[in-house]
Amino acid sequence: MTDHPIELEVEPAIAKVLFEDRIELARAFTFDLAKYGEQLGLVGPLEYPRLWTRHIVNSVLMAPLLRPGLVGDIGSGAGLPGLVLAIARPDVNFVLIEPMERRTEWLQREVDALALTNVQVRRARAEEVHDEFTFDQLTARAVSALSKLIPITVPLVRSGGELVFLKGRSAEAEIEKASKAIRKFGLTDVRVEELGENLDTEATRVIRATVD
Numbered sequence: 001m002t003d004h005p006i007e008l009e010v011e012p013a014i015a016k017v018l019f020e021d022r023i024e025l026a027r028a029f030t031f032d033l034a035k036y037g038e039q040l041g042l043v044g045p046l047e048y049p050r051l052w053t054r055h056i057v058n059s060v061l062m063a064p065l066l067r068p069g070l071v072g073d074i075g076s077g078a079g080l081p082g083l084v085l086a087i088a089r090p091d092v093n094f095v096l097i098e099p100m101e102r103r104t105e106w107l108q109r110e111v112d113a114l115a116l117t118n119v120q121v122r123r124a125r126a127e128e129v130h131d132e133f134t135f136d137q138l139t140a141r142a143v144s145a146l147s148k149l150i151p152i153t154v155p156l157v158r159s160g161g162e163l164v165f166l167k168g169r170s171a172e173a174e175i176e177k178a179s180k181a182i183r184k185f186g187l188t189d190v191r192v193e194e195l196g197e198n199l200d201t202e203a204t205r206v207i208r209a210t211v212d
Contacts, residue, residue, distance in 0.1 A: 009050055014201045058081075062164060062166065062206060063089050066085065073139045077100075126156065137162045150185050166204065187210065
């Protein structure tokens with residue numbers, strides 16, 4: 001168990017704007033992530049001074065892109081973005097898919113502690129649940145390159161559904177490198193969007209694509 005009373009980033013004002021009446025749940029999750037994150041191998045010690053900005057706010061910026069329905073989050077890990085999005089969007093149902101036992105235990109503990117009724121946690125790899133779920137949208141953050149994500153995620157999404165992946169500065173380059181996979185799996189409207197450009201926070205990029 002680790003406390004970071006000095007290093008932990010002060011909650012930025014934009015967090016309350018983005019989470020609105022769900023901010024207390026977001027604060028509770030962030031506190032737990034700061035308290036247990038390093039011990040459980042969820043976040044490194046260098047992340048504490050930017051935990052809110054780089055991880056919590058970065059994740060919740062995706063919330064307006066989601067539609068009511070069933071959303072899968074691949075490689076949920078610490079709950080970024082899946083658990084953060086579930087906090088922000090109680091009108092959306094989420095399945096957090098994570099292969100590592102200690103991480104699924106962490107996710108389930110947080111789901112229970114925060115009394116989130118719109119989340120289920122599944123210990124598995126994406127490839128292992130192709131016959132179990134059909135999602136309206138699928139998210140992922142810091143899991144793999146787009147070219148590798150496409151083959152394992154497209155089979156999980158319904159026709160007309162959408163992939164929404166949080167990416168960094170290399171998003172456009174990833175689309176270029178994944179051109180063969182994009183054609184093979186019939187993705188359309190593949191594009192990069194910047195989120196948070198007009199807000200008082202760091203902008204982030206997402207790759208969005210429609211599954212035909």
